[in-house]
Amino acid sequence: MKRIALLIIMTALLAGCGGAAERDAATPLPPAPTAALSIGDALAPVAPTAPPAETAADAALPAASVAPTAEPTVEDPPISPSPTDEPPLEVSLTDPSPTAEVPAPEPTSVSLFGPGQQDGTSLVAGEAVAYLVDGRPFQPLILFVEPGNELNVTLAAYVGDQTGQTMPEGIMPVASADNALTGRPEILVFSPESSGLYTLVIRAAAGEGSFVAHLFDLTTPARGIAVQQADTLEAGAEKTYEVASNGPRPVIVAADPGDQSDIAVDILADDGTMLTTANYSGPGGVETAYVLPLGATTYTVKVREANGGPSAFQIVIIALE
Numbered sequence: 001m002k003r004i005a006l007l008i009i010m011t012a013l014l015a016g017c018g019g020a021a022e023r024d025a026a027t028p029l030p031p032a033p034t035a036a037l038s039i040g041d042a043l044a045p046v047a048p049t050a051p052p053a054e055t056a057a058d059a060a061l062p063a064a065s066v067a068p069t070a071e072p073t074v075e076d077p078p079i080s081p082s083p084t085d086e087p088p089l090e091v092s093l094t095d096p097s098p099t100a101e102v103p104a105p106e107p108t109s110v111s112l113f114g115p116g117q118q119d120g121t122s123l124v125a126g127e128a129v130a131y132l133v134d135g136r137p138f139q140p141l142i143l144f145v146e147p148g149n150e151l152n153v154t155l156a157a158y159v160g161d162q163t164g165q166t167m168p169e170g171i172m173p174v175a176s177a178d179n180a181l182t183g184r185p186e187i188l189v190f191s192p193e194s195s196g197l198y199t200l201v202i203r204a205a206a207g208e209g210s211f212v213a214h215l216f217d218l219t220t221p222a223r224g225i226a227v228q229q230a231d232t233l234e235a236g237a238e239k240t241y242e243v244a245s246n247g248p249r250p251v252i253v254a255a256d257p258g259d260q261s262d263i264a265v266d267i268l269a270d271d272g273t274m275l276t277t278a279n280y281s282g283p284g285g286v287e288t289a290y291v292l293p294l295g296a297t298t299y300t301v302k303v304r305e306a307n308g309g310p311s312a313f314q315i316v317i318i319a320l321e
Contacts, residue, residue, distance in 0.1 A: 113200065113215055115141070116222030120212040123151060123204035130163045131200045133215065135192030140256050140286045142216040143188040143200055144320075149209030153202055154178040155188040162199040174198070182207055185250060189288045218256055218314045227317035231303070233261075238304040241317060245293045249320040253278075253301050256286040261311035265289050266302040275299070279306055 113119065113131035121129055133141060147153050156173040175190035192198060202213060216222060226243045233239060245251050257263050264279035265287045278289040291299065305311045 115215050115217040115220035118212055118214045120210060122208070122210040123153075123202075124208040125204050125206050128167060128201055128203035131202075131213070131215075132161055132163055133198050133200055134196075135198040136195055137193060138191050139217055139219070140189055140191045140254065141198075142252070142254055142288065142316075144185060144214045144216070144250070144252055144290070145187075145202055145211055146185045146214075146250070147183060147209060147211040150182055150207040151204060151209030151211060152180075152182040152206040153186050153211060154205045155186050156201045156203070157188065157190045158199045158201065159196070160199065161197045162201075167201070167203070168199075173201075178205065183209075185290065185292070187252070187288060187290060189254060189286055191256075191286060214320065216252075216254075216316065216318060218254060218316045222318075224318050224321045225316060226319045227301075227315060230258075230312070230314050233263075233303065233305050233311040233313070235305075235310045236308050238302055240303075241301045241315070242298060243301060243317050243319055244298045245296055246319050246321050247296050248293050250290050250292055251299055252288070252290040252318040252320070253315070254286060254288045255303050255313050255315045257284055257311050257313045259312055260284045261309055261313070262306040263287055263311050263313055264304050264306045266304070267291050268300040268302065270298045270300070272300075 111132070113133050119131070123129065135141065141157075143155055143157075145153055145155060155177040157175040158168055158171055158173050162168045162171065174192075175188060177186050177188040180186045188200070200215075202211065216225075219228070221228070224246070227241050231239055243251060251267070253265050253267060255263055255265050260283045262279070262283045262285075264277060266277045267275045267289055269275055275291050276289050278287040281287055293299075301317055303313065303315060
């Protein structure tokens with residue numbers, strides 16, 4: 001009986017095991033979790049099967065969340081001005097630093113020597129002194145130098161500022177004078193052709209001693225000027241002017257035609273004796289002359305047109321004090 005019962009039990013067990021095997025064969029395994037599939041897809045995107053609905057939605061979320069406004073450039077402030085850009089602008093507008101100021105023009109190293117002025121110093125042979133003057137077109141300048149003792153001077157005029165060298169090498173003077181004897185006055189008259197600076201040089205050609213230099217023009221008032229005016233001549237006429245010297249001091253005359261007339265200047269003694277005449281410059285040129293009285297003397301200055309024609313001129317007569 002025990003054997004029969006054991007067989008029945010074994011038979012029942014075998015039947016149960018066979019049914020379970022059939023159920024296992026008929027029932028498929030549940031699908032793998034969604035997270036496992038998404039990881040597998042990320043590493044090897046070759047799965048041919050479509051993911052479940054939840055997986056597709058989850059996969060679409062990253063694509064929808066990547067918007068242009070989510071880029072990190074929103075937090076980066078390149079469009080705002082850098083803090084270091086503003087301070088230089090504020091400094092350039094409000095800071096009166098010396099570097100922002102326009103430098104003042106430097107004064108010339110030598111003062112201008114102007115009409116009506118005089119100056120003097122001592123020289124020995126070979127030495128020279130220079131004066132810077134302001135020239136204006138066709139307005140004559142008159143430099144009259146009185147040397148003392150046994151000094152013999154020569155005069156020259158140069159274009160530009162040549163005060164750095166009183167004997168400019170390779171530069172020709174626009175005018176020069178070397179006519180007087182030792183100890184006698186020298187006179188230089190020139191008419192600048194353009195506006196600008198000119199240099200007057202006084203050089204000791206021989207001897208030694210002091211000098212006094214006077215500068216005049218035909219229109220600037222100055223001490224010692226006896227006559228300074230514009231005048232005219234009719235054809236064949238002449239004009240005369242009387243002037244008294246200041247003791248034995250020189251008397252200087254300059255006449256400048258405003259046209260191309262050829263004027264001459266004569267200086268006569270009180271008895272009518274011709275003392276000196278000037279007619280060297282030609283048509284349109286300024287004429288100058290001077291006398292050295294022995295004492296107080298009255299002179300007659302005569303202006304005429306050398307060819308007997310009409311003329312319009314400016315005249316200045318100086319009785320040095």
